[in-house]
Amino acid sequence: MQVEIRDDFDLQKIAACGQCFRAKPLAGGVWRFLTGRHVLYIKKLADGLYDVSCGEADWQAVWAPYFDLARDYGALRAQADGGCPFVRDAVQCGCGLRVLRQDPWETLVTFIISQRKNIPAISRAVELLAARFGEPVGAAGEPVCAFPTPEALAAAAPEALAACSLGYRTAYVRDAAEKVSSGELDLRAIAVLDDEALFQALQQVRGVGRKVADCVCLFGYGRTARAPVDVWIARAIDGQFGGRNPFPAYGENAGIVQQYIFYYQKNPTSSNREK
DNA sequence: TATCAGGGCCTAG
DNA sequence: CTAGGCCCTGAT
Numbered sequence: 253m254q255v256e257i258r259d260d261f262d263l264q265k266i267a268a269c270g271q272c273f274r275a276k277p278l279a280g281g282v283w284r285f286l287t288g289r290h291v292l293y294i295k296k297l298a299d300g301l302y303d304v305s306c307g308e309a310d311w312q313a314v315w316a317p318y319f320d321l322a323r324d325y326g327a328l329r330a331q332a333d334g335g336c337p338f339v340r341d342a343v344q345c346g347c348g349l350r351v352l353r354q355d356p357w358e359t360l361v362t363f364i365i366s367q368r369k370n371i372p373a374i375s376r377a378v379e380l381l382a383a384r385f386g387e388p389v390g391a392a393g394e395p396v397c398a399f400p401t402p403e404a405l406a407a408a409a410p411e412a413l414a415a416c417s418l419g420y421r422t423a424y425v426r427d428a429a430e431k432v433s434s435g436e437l438d439l440r441a442i443a444v445l446d447d448e449a450l451f452q453a454l455q456q457v458r459g460v461g462r463k464v465a466d467c468v469c470l471f472g473y474g475r476t477a478r479a480p481v482d483v484w485i486a487r488a489i490d491g492q493f494g495g496r497n498p499f500p501a502y503g504e505n506a507g508i509v510q511q512y513i514f515y516y517q518k519n520p521t522s523s524n525r526e527k
Numbered sequence: 528t529a530t531c532a533g534g535g536c537c538t539a540g
Numbered sequence: 541c542t543a544g545g546c547c548c549t550g551a552t
Contacts, residue, residue: 270534367535373549374534419547424536461536482534514534 255311258300260325262348269349269515271471273362273375274382278394288355289398290314291389305391320350320474325508332502332509338492339509342516351511352471356439357432358399359472360454363464364424373417380416381405405429424459431457447475470507477503479510484517 267275293305333340386397406429431437454465466480479499499506
């Protein structure tokens with residue numbers, strides 16, 4: 253079916269801005285996205301017009317929330333810079349990206365895996381996990397597996413997990429799988445907590461520190477006041493903000509602005525390529 | 528081929 | 541608070 257999306261929406265940027273690791277361009281301009289057990293094939297037909305592989309019910313229930321379509325990014329961009337030239341350039345550069353609302357479990361594990369890895373390495377590890385422990389969910393002729401359940405990963409042999417390029421993170425993923433599958437950590441229940449309590453609850457898992465917890469808050473629970481500070485954002489703070497973290501001042505939009513700045517740090521436009 | 532850094536976290540000091 | 545180790549990959 254076809255859907256109309258009038259706000260900022262650039263599939264390339266959405267897939268490339270380091271928040272999801274399984275989005276993939278297929279032949280003919282089609283992009284594949286995955287979340288939970290859901291698969292979406294989406295293709296741009298014209299400005300603001302897209303062909304999607306799902307029906308209306310799934311679009312409304314799963315994918316519109318996933319792409320954060322209820323938020324007006326155009327309006328946010330217009331007001332976000334606060335007179336700061338760097339932020340102004342960043343939101344212009346990243347126009348079209350969206351902060352995805354992903355499955356909390358998948359977000360937790362993928363960001364545990366992300367530590368000390370670059371994006372291609374993260375994607376590789378996550379794909380190996382899905383292929384080895386996930387359920388097939390793809391369309392005919394396009395084999396792909398859902399992200400494994402907590403139960404599947406809890407039952408996995410450590411050696412089999414380690415074979416998915418997890419390295420020292422194997423123990424962390426196992427701890428997450430055990431805590432979640434046993435109910436010791438209830439990812440659904442903690443959704444009612446306030447930002448700080450959620451942030452703390454997530455750090456019960458081994459291998460989850462501030463940065464990973466913030467990523468899960470932002471990308472898995474839609475807590476847009478959280479702004480994860482990774483090496484790229486730290487560089488921006490040092491280089492552009494005199495060492496002072498600018499994100500608290502953005503309040504509920506901090507996480508969105510963080511994504512623009514992150515994208516800009518990694519994809520500087522030619523006129524701003526120094527540093 | 529060798530080296531380094533990569534969307535950190537844990538532990539010890 | 542800071543330094544080092546960690547397991548593996550991708551980039552140079």
